[in-house]
Amino acid sequence: MSQPTQPETPSGVPSAAIPKVTGVFVIETVKQGVKPQQIMAVIPQEIRTTTKLYLEGKIREWYSRGDGKGIVFLLDANTEAEARAIMGTLPLAKEQLMDSQYIPVGPLMPLKALLGAGAQP
């Protein structure tokens, strides 16, 4: 029962559980075998481009991972494809130094239950 707009929707997940996507988490981790020096060579340009994306409103939140091995961004994007297009403009992505995970997110749908039984999707 996958839908064109939610291709990843597996069967068994009712549509009421599926949120409107309002952001996309991007978790980037340095690929196995990549050395800090390889990263550092790209970092000056990476910072410029990242800050520019932030100033354009594309990066809503940005964090370093606590282990120092990468970053977590929350992007202002409505689809994973849109988030990938944004990240694809960054030098570290272009150099293929990072593994990336994309997780679209939206409002916490179970909270709908707080509205009571009368609430319709």
Next chain:
Amino acid sequence: MRLMIPLLMALLPAMSVAQAQSGAGSGLPSAAIPKTTAVLVIQTPKQGVTFQQVMAVIPDEIQATVKLYLDGRIREWYSRGNGKGVIFLVEAKTQDEARALMETLPLAKAQLMDTEYIPVGPLMPLKMLNPGAFQ
């Protein structure tokens, strides 16, 4: 910014020393490691768990989750776009602290979810925009 590049190159040896001293054992410069200010928690139903199994626990889960939110422990909460799980940004300084918090929740107690914890903190490379921070 152009001036930053020679500065960064000059810093590399210092960072190598720092990495030797960081004790992280990961080869990372300690300058790359942030103060942990929160923990991202990614929960997905375990393989084979049905939506109905999850739904049976959801009323209690919502109560407990909203309580944690009202206690100031959950800074952000999201459903995953595919409907399979949640992402929380938890107010915690360590992964253990976040885990202890999450394990108070009914879904975790029922062992229905796979959970990934990612401690996060300030975006450290931005330090390079501020040369004074290196002194």
